[in-house]
Amino acid sequence: MRRALLQAVILVLVSTVVGLAANALRRDMDKTGTPCRLPLIRPPRLPVTEKDRISVAEAETLWRAGTAFFLDAREPSDYAVGHIALAHSLPVEQFDKYFPKVASMLSPDSEIVVYCDGDQCDLSHRLMTLLRERGGYAHVRVLVNGWTTWRKAGFPTEKGAES
Amino acid sequence: MTARQPLLTRFLSFVLRLVIGGIFIYAGVVKILEPAQFANDVANYRVPPAALVNFVAITLPWVETVAGILMVMGFWLPGSSLVITGLMGVFLAAIGQALVRRLDINCGCFGTIEAGKIDALTLARDFALLFFAAWLCWRASAIDGNRGERNASANSGN
Numbered sequence: 001m002r003r004a005l006l007q008a009v010i011l012v013l014v015s016t017v018v019g020l021a022a023n024a025l026r027r028d029m030d031k032t033g034t035p036c037r038l039p040l041i042r043p044p045r046l047p048v049t050e051k052d053r054i055s056v057a058e059a060e061t062l063w064r065a066g067t068a069f070f071l072d073a074r075e076p077s078d079y080a081v082g083h084i085a086l087a088h089s090l091p092v093e094q095f096d097k098y099f100p101k102v103a104s105m106l107s108p109d110s111e112i113v114v115y116c117d118g119d120q121c122d123l124s125h126r127l128m129t130l131l132r133e134r135g136g137y138a139h140v141r142v143l144v145n146g147w148t149t150w151r152k153a154g155f156p157t158e159k160g161a162e163s
Numbered sequence: 164m165t166a167r168q169p170l171l172t173r174f175l176s177f178v179l180r181l182v183i184g185g186i187f188i189y190a191g192v193v194k195i196l197e198p199a200q201f202a203n204d205v206a207n208y209r210v211p212p213a214a215l216v217n218f219v220a221i222t223l224p225w226v227e228t229v230a231g232i233l234m235v236m237g238f239w240l241p242g243s244s245l246v247i248t249g250l251m252g253v254f255l256a257a258i259g260q261a262l263v264r265r266l267d268i269n270c271g272c273f274g275t276i277e278a279g280k281i282d283a284l285t286l287a288r289d290f291a292l293l294f295f296a297a298w299l300c301w302r303a304s305a306i307d308g309n310r311g312e313r314n315a316s317a318n319s320g321n
Contacts, residue, residue, distance in 0.1 A: 005245065007241055007243070008246045012246060014229070016222045018225050018229070019221050019222040019226070020222065030196060030197045042217040118206075120209060121207070152267075
């Protein structure tokens with residue numbers, strides 16, 4: 001057993017060093033165009049103030065009234081599996097590629113709801129910041145843990161990739 | 164000792180090595196190809212402190228891959244099977260706590276290839292892998308121990 005422990009410790013240490021070295025050296029992108037090299041320390045989540053958030057009830061009211069655009073900040077593959085009905089895909093990791101098409105549907109005064117999935121997901125927060133800073137849209141709010149919250153509330157969803 | 168192992172046990176051990184090692188290589192490589200996605204999956208489990216999430220996402224897939232390669236090759240079997248058993252224990256604990264906390268999250272077990280949510284089936288699959296990996300570990304250590312004793316006897320002239 002001592003030999004097994006020794007081997008295990010060496011295996012973990014060597015793999016960890018290889019992993020760190022590979023991360024430091026790699027320059028490739030994954031299939032969604034996100035850089036594969038990760039910062040060693042994850043940057044803290046962007047703060048979201050209370051006024052940046054929208055409740056699922058209010059989001060649904062806007063959705064029913066048809067007065068707000070819903071933007072899905074997740075990867076296109078996640079969007080295709082399921083998304084809030086009528087939402088458009090704007091993956092934050094590929095903002096520059098997808099933004100022009102979405103921008104053609106928006107006006108500076110548009111009411112925008114952005115969402116991703118999971119309490120810890122900050123894609124929607126990042127998308128809100130990008131839309132405000134690069135797009136100049138003032139009325140952007142985050143539906144926190146949006147996909148799960150919306151789905152669990154039983155509100156309309158749909159499947160399929162962005163056409 | 165090795166020669167006295169029943170053929171069936173040796174065959175089973177060989178097949179399990181290939182299957183479990185293969186699963187670990189596959190699971191490791193798909194995560195190495197999509198580290199940002201895996202980091203998000205790790206964060207969603209809310210187990211490691213936020214600052215350590217990327218460290219885990221960078222290194223864990225390599226540990227999985229290397230342990231899987233060694234297991235398939237049958238090299239350092241006591242160590243590689245111990246690491247895989249340990250990892251299965253960690254994965255089970257992570258999934259178990261997420262289910263208890265009713266977190267509705269992706270498994271992240273095989274990157275985006277298996278974009279399924281965690282459920283009791285994930286838990287059952289991981290329990291099976293833990294059991295077989297532990298058996299391989301126990302068997303490899305026993306063979307290793309017997310070999311050591313035999314060598315010691317041979318050296319002492321008995």
